[in-house]
Structures are given as C-alpha cells and as structure tokens.
Amino acid sequence: MRRLSWFNAVSLTLGFAFLYIPMLILIVYSFNGGKLVTVWAGFSTKWYGELFRNEAFLDAALNTLKVALLSSTFATVLGTMAAYTIVRGGRFFGRTLFSGMIYAPLVMPEVITGLSLLLLFIAIGLDRSIITIVLAHTTFSMCYVSVVVSSRLVTFDRSLEEAALDLGSTPFEAFRLVTLPIIAPAVISGWLLAFTLSLDDLVIASFTAGPSSTTLPIKIFSAVRLGVSPEINALSTILISIVAVGVITTSLMSKRAIMRRQKEEQEAI
Amino acid sequence: MADAAAQQVFAPWNAPEAKPIIQFRNVTKRFGDFTAIDDLTLDIHEKEFFSLLGPSGCGKTTMMRMLAGFETPTEGTILLDGQDIAPVPPNKRAVNMMFQSYALFPHLSVWDNIAFGLRREGLDKDRIGNRVEEMLRLVQLGKFAQRKPHQISGGQRQRVALARSLAKAPKLLLLDEPLGALDKKLRQETQFELMDIQETTGTTFVIVTHDQEEAMTVSSRVAVMDHGKIVQVDTPDRIYEEPNSVYVADFLGDVNIIRGKASRKDMGADTDHVHIHFAEGQSPLWAATKRDLAEGTEVALAIRPEKVTITRDRPTDRNNAIRGKVHDIAYLGNISTYHVELPGGQIIKAQTANTRRVARRSFTWEDEVWLSFTDTAGAVLVD
Numbered sequence: 272m273r274r275l276s277w278f279n280a281v282s283l284t285l286g287f288a289f290l291y292i293p294m295l296i297l298i299v300y301s302f303n304g305g306k307l308v309t310v311w312a313g314f315s316t317k318w319y320g321e322l323f324r325n326e327a328f329l330d331a332a333l334n335t336l337k338v339a340l341l342s343s344t345f346a347t348v349l350g351t352m353a354a355y356t357i358v359r360g361g362r363f364f365g366r367t368l369f370s371g372m373i374y375a376p377l378v379m380p381e382v383i384t385g386l387s388l389l390l391l392f393i394a395i396g397l398d399r400s401i402i403t404i405v406l407a408h409t410t411f412s413m414c415y416v417s418v419v420v421s422s423r424l425v426t427f428d429r430s431l432e433e434a435a436l437d438l439g440s441t442p443f444e445a446f447r448l449v450t451l452p453i454i455a456p457a458v459i460s461g462w463l464l465a466f467t468l469s470l471d472d473l474v475i476a477s478f479t480a481g482p483s484s485t486t487l488p489i490k491i492f493s494a495v496r497l498g499v500s501p502e503i504n505a506l507s508t509i510l511i512s513i514v515a516v517g518v519i520t521t522s523l524m525s526k527r528a529i530m531r532r533q534k535e536e537q538e539a540i
Numbered sequence: 541m542a543d544a545a546a547q548q549v550f551a552p553w554n555a556p557e558a559k560p561i562i563q564f565r566n567v568t569k570r571f572g573d574f575t576a577i578d579d580l581t582l583d584i585h586e587k588e589f590f591s592l593l594g595p596s597g598c599g600k601t602t603m604m605r606m607l608a609g610f611e612t613p614t615e616g617t618i619l620l621d622g623q624d625i626a627p628v629p630p631n632k633r634a635v636n637m638m639f640q641s642y643a644l645f646p647h648l649s650v651w652d653n654i655a656f657g658l659r660r661e662g663l664d665k666d667r668i669g670n671r672v673e674e675m676l677r678l679v680q681l682g683k684f685a686q687r688k689p690h691q692i693s694g695g696q697r698q699r700v701a702l703a704r705s706l707a708k709a710p711k712l713l714l715l716d717e718p719l720g721a722l723d724k725k726l727r728q729e730t731q732f733e734l735m736d737i738q739e740t741t742g743t744t745f746v747i748v749t750h751d752q753e754e755a756m757t758v759s760s761r762v763a764v765m766d767h768g769k770i771v772q773v774d775t776p777d778r779i780y781e782e783p784n785s786v787y788v789a790d791f792l793g794d795v796n797i798i799r800g801k802a803s804r805k806d807m808g809a810d811t812d813h814v815h816i817h818f819a820e821g822q823s824p825l826w827a828a829t830k831r832d833l834a835e836g837t838e839v840a841l842a843i844r845p846e847k848v849t850i851t852r853d854r855p856t857d858r859n860n861a862i863r864g865k866v867h868d869i870a871y872l873g874n875i876s877t878y879h880v881e882l883p884g885g886q887i888i889k890a891q892t893a894n895t896r897r898v899a900r901r902s903f904t905w906e907d908e909v910w911l912s913f914t915d916t917a918g919a920v921l922v923d
C-alpha cells in the first residue's frame with residue numbers, strides 16, 4: 272500500500288466526513304432513549320419496538336418492497352430486450368431515434384416524468400394504486416437497466432450467437448442458451464440498480480401513489496414535516512443497513528462476476 | 541487396388557451430367573463501397589474436399605459466411621442442392637461451420653459444447669452421449685470433457701471447435717482455417733482424420749487454409765483466390781504444375797520466374813514450343829507450350845526449383861542450360877536449395893535431394909555451375 276500525502280489524507284477525511292457524519296448522527300440518535308431528537312438521554316432500542324408496532328409504517332414498507340420487486344423485474348425484462356434490439360437489431364427503421372429516446376428519461380427531471388405519468392393515468396382513467404407506481408417505476412428504471420446491459424452486449428462476441436444458430440438453435444434459443452447466461456451478471460446488476468432506484472424514489476412515487484398506497488419514502492417525508500421523531504431515525508437506520516449490507520455486497524459480487532465472465536470469454540477465443 | 545482406381549476417377553467436375561452440391565452464380569458481396577466477393581461463379585461437388593487458398597483479406601471467410609447463412613450476397617445466387625439458399629435461415633441449413641475464432645461457448649464445458657447441436661435436434665440422451673464420446677475420442681480430448689474452454693490450450697480449443705462442428709454429421713462442413721493452431725504432428729494426424737471422416741461419411745468439405753501443403757494433402761480441388769475473385773480452380777497437381785498465372789505459381793510453393801520475350805521465328809513448323817529471350821547475350825530458353833503467342837509477347841517462365849538441375853559441367857542432354865555462380869545455399873536437412881546468380885544478376889533457385897552427407901556435397905559458395913532443365917519443366921505464363 273502506498274502512503275497518502277497529507278493533502279490526500281485531508282481530502283479523504285473531509286470527503287468521508289461530509290458523506291457519512293449525517294448518517295452517523297442519525298444512526299446514533301436512533302438508539303436515543305428520550306423523545307427529543309437532539310438531546311441524548313441514554314441508550315435504548317425502544318424506538319425500534321415502537322416502529323414495529325406502527326402499522327402505517329409497516330404497510331408503507333410492504334408497499335415499497337412490492338413495488339421495488341415488481342418494477343425492477345419488469346424493468347429488467349424490458350430494458351434487456353431494448354438493449355438487445357439496439358445493439359443487435361442492425362439498422363432497422365428508427366433505430367437512432369429509439370436508442371436516443373430510451374436514454375431520455377435518464378436526464379429528464381423526475382418532476383416532469385412524474386407529472387406526465389400522472390396526467391397519463393388520469394387521461395386513461397387508471398386509479399392510482401400500487402399498480403400505477405409499479406408502472407411508473409418500470410418506465411424510468413428500464414432505461415438504467417438498458418444502459419447497463421447494452422454496455423455489456425457491445426463487448427459480447429457476436430460469433431457465439433452465430434455458432435448457436437449454426438448448430439441449429441432458433442434465434443430465441445440462441446439468446447436463452449448462449450447470450451443470456453453469459454450476460455447474466457450484467458442483467459443482475461441492472462436488476463439491483465432498478466431495485467434500489469425504486470426503493471428510494473420519492474418524487475415519482477408521490478405523483479403516482481394513491482391515498483391507500485403510500486410507499487416508505489413518502490411516509491417518511493410526510494412524517495418528517497410534522498417533526499422528526501426518533502421512530503423515523505430507527506426506520507432510516509434499518510433502511511441504511513439493508514442498503515449497505517444487501518445491495519452493496521451483491522453489487523460488488525456481481526461486478527466481480529462480470530469481470531470473471533468477461534475474462535473467461537476473452538480467454539476462450 | 542480397386543479403391544485406388546475408384547479414387548483416380550473421382551472427378552465429378554469433369555462430368556457434364558454431375559449435379560454440383562454448391563453453385564455460386566455470379567455472386568458479388570459488397571460491404572459499403574468495398575467489394576469483398578467479385579462476380580464469383582463456382583461449382584463444388586458432392587463428396588469433394590474443396591480448399592480455398594489465398595492471402596488474408598481476399599474474401600475466404602466471407603464465402604464461408606454466405607454458405608452458412610450469416611451474410612447474403614449483394615448480387616447473384618447461391619444454390620445448395622439446386623435450391624436457392626437465400627431465404628433459408630442459418631439454423632435451417634444442413635451446413636455446419638467451424639469458426640476461425642472457434643466461438644466456443646465460454647459458459648459450457650467441452651462436453652456440453654459438443655453436445656449443443658445434438659440437443660437442438662432433440663435426440664435422446666443415450667444417442668447424444670455416444671456421439672459426444674465418439675467425437676471426444678476423435679479429437680483426443682476425453683480427459684478434458686468437463687473443462688471449460690478457458691481451462692484448455694489454444695490447440696485443444698481448436699479441436700473442440702472441430703468436434704462441435706462435426707458432431708451433427710452435416711451434409712456440408714465449412715472449416716475456416718481449422719488446423720492453424722495445431723502443431724505439425726497433430727495437424728497431419730488431423731488432416732488424415734478429416735480425410736477418413738470424409739470417406740466414411742461422404743460429407744462435402746470446404747476448407748479455408750493458409751497452408752499450401754495442407755491444401756495439397758487433403759484437397760480434391762483447390763481454388764486460389766485474389767481480391768474476391770477466383771484466379772484458378774484445379775486439382776492440386778495441376779494447380780502446382782500448370783498454374784495459369786504468375787500469381788498462382790507464386791502462391792503455391794517456391795518458384796523461379798524468368799521473364800522474357802516469346803519468339804517462334806527459329807522454330808519452323810514446331811508450334812508446340814517457343815523460344816524465350818530473357819537476357820542479352822544468353823541463348824534463348826526453349827519451352828513447351830500450346831499457347832498461341834505473337835512474336836515478342838512478354839511472357840514469364842515459371843519453373844519450380846526442384847525441376848532445375850545443378851551440375852559442374854554443361855549437360856549435353858538438355859536444351860536449356862544457363863551458367864551461374866553459387867550465391868547462397870539453404871540446407872533444409874532432406875534437401876538443399878542453391879541460390880545461383882546469373883551474369884545479369886538474377887537469382888535462380890535449384891533444389892537437390894541430399895542423398896549424401898552434407899560434408900560431401902559437390903558445390904560450395906562462389907562455385908561456377910550450370911543450371912539446366914527440360915523444355916516441359918516450366919510453365920509459360922502471360923499476365
């Protein structure tokens with residue numbers, strides 16, 4: 272390991288402090304015994320207990336989980352299909368337009384995406400519920416999936432698919448038996464990305480959620496407007512742990528898997 | 541002996557009633573402005589072992605890919621068994637291809653790679669198992685069946701690719717430089733193996749190769765290509781002994797090219813021979829040719845080094861004898877190649893078999909020698 276120069280050491284410390292001190296404070300105060308958020312009154316886990324008795328929060332958490340699971344799965348299917356078409360479809364009519372359009376939601380302000388979806392749902396008379404949130408999340412996260420998957424497909428050796436066709440598989444079999452297993456790590460990390468995007472989305476969800484289908488971010492946001500309660504701290508701590516432990520480790524794992532697969536593929540040629 | 545006789549007459553390309561299995565009819569393939577295949581017409585017959593020979597980039601792979609169905613001709617048609625194959629997708633063609641890059645499936649074991657095509661046919665487990673084992677024996681990879689492609693060597697990968705394309709016993713097998721990564725011994729074994737397979741299965745082979753020796757060994761016919769065109773198609777011996785151009789002569793093995801002007805002035809009634817005036821002060825060379833050559837036509841005499849004899853004294857039994865000085869000697873073990881410099885500076889190569897120990901050879905550097913060859917030894921070519 273190289274030793275850091277003092278300048279780098281200071282920047283690193285400041286950077287970490289800037290990023291993580293707020294979260295650290297939040298986590299510490301979630302174990303506060305007192306009612307006041309900013310006054311330390313001894314260690315206690317009572318707010319975690321309170322939290323698990325609060326049905327509104329539990330409902331919202333369940334909704335969030337459902338929405339995230341469903342929308343990330345749909346987004347992965349659609350995003351992978353879109354990526355495959357763009358990278359492999361050859362020069363079909365409207366390709367440039369399509370590949371440009373699919374990335375547009377990446378730069379579109381969320382407020383606009385949310386608003387336009389809301390207007391659409393009203394126009395077609397779809398009542399706002401979990402379904403509308405799932406649809407909205409699928410829409411905006413599928414372009415993230417398609418970015419991840421298409422960057423993998425670009426480096427994918429086309430002759431593997433040709434070999435599969437040559438050996439008698441249909442184009443769909445070639446995709447299912449050869450392409451998909453090889454790009455699977457990229458598809459999985461696309462799914463994880465969509466899942467986390469859906470998990471913490473506030474703006475689009477608030478446009479498309481109905482009164483009986485609030486998600487956790489909406490719930491937290493509205494609760495905080497009435498004042499920060501230690502219960503929220505506890506909830507946030509749980510969320511942070513889930514994100515930290517679950518998502519970060521799996522995404523690291525899948526990154527390693529992608530690299531290994533790519534290495535294997537290059538070595539096999 | 542009957543076998544040998546049967547092989548001798550295998551020449552369906554000369555039989556007018558024979559139906560070719562593959563017909564290229566005025567096929568042109570362009571990539572943008574670039575013409576990769578240029579108005580190519582070619583027949584390949586059933587049970588042929590047909591080699592495509594040519595420099596890198598001349599369009600060999602493109603021809604294969606059109607047969608396999610990955611490229612469509614820009615113009616012209618390709619017939620397989622008399623049927624236009626343009627509308628048939630690759631997975632419906634009774635054609636298998638071994639890719640130049642092998643294209644092994646990295647996520648599958650050697651065994652599963654070979655079984656891939658058989659499984660698509662929906663064969664039962666036992667049949668697939670037997671066939672895969674048979675293929676593994678053929679390419680001597682039994683021990684590596686459970687390895688992944690990245691866990692075996694380049695030569696082994698090449699053999700897996702070969703086994704995978706052979707497994708389905710296709711009617712037409714396309715091999716794109718199939719043996720390039722094998723060492724010489726294994727390559728020769730595999731060549732004979734391929735010929736065996738071809739004999740037992742009756743499969744038609746089209747093989748791309750860089751190696752002219754390989755093309756000579758295995759082929760029924762060889763096509764020499766240049767810039768998307770076929771320059772000559774012929775049996776190996778004819779293409780070697782009677783090339784139709786300097787390009788072909790030069791491409792297959794070592795050759796001396798002696799350029800000069802044709803003359804029949806002093807020939808009298810003999811129309812089977814021609815004089816070639818190739819240098820000031822040298823008597824003209826006397827070469828057999830049936831070509832109708834106008835007086836003074838620029839011609840090239842292509843003559844193989846092994847057909848040039850090197851002696852100390854002027855031979856009396858040959859019409860063509862040129863004097864020169866030994867410039868260099870290349871000792872190759874079984875043969876030696878003498879580079880002999882003519883008075884005009886041109887170098888002519890002469891090859892002799894080393895029937896004696898090298899220490900006792902008759903010529904050494906700077907020796908004055910005579911080069912001689914018969915009137916039929918060379919081919920008279922016009923570019």
Ligand SMILES: Nc1ncnc2c1ncn2[C@@H]1O[C@H](COP(=O)(O)OP(=O)(O)O)[C@@H](O)[C@H]1O
Pocket residue numbers: 571574576594595596597598599600601602603
């Ligand atoms: N898909 C393609 N797009 C553009 N040019 C191509 C393509 N495939 C082949 N070519 C060109 O066609 C020529 C012939 O290529 P190829 O058939 O691969 O030659 P080789 O005889 O070495 O196998 C090359 O100059 C190559 O650059």
Ligand SMILES: [Mg+2]
Pocket residue numbers: 600601640716
């Ligand atoms: Mg090639």
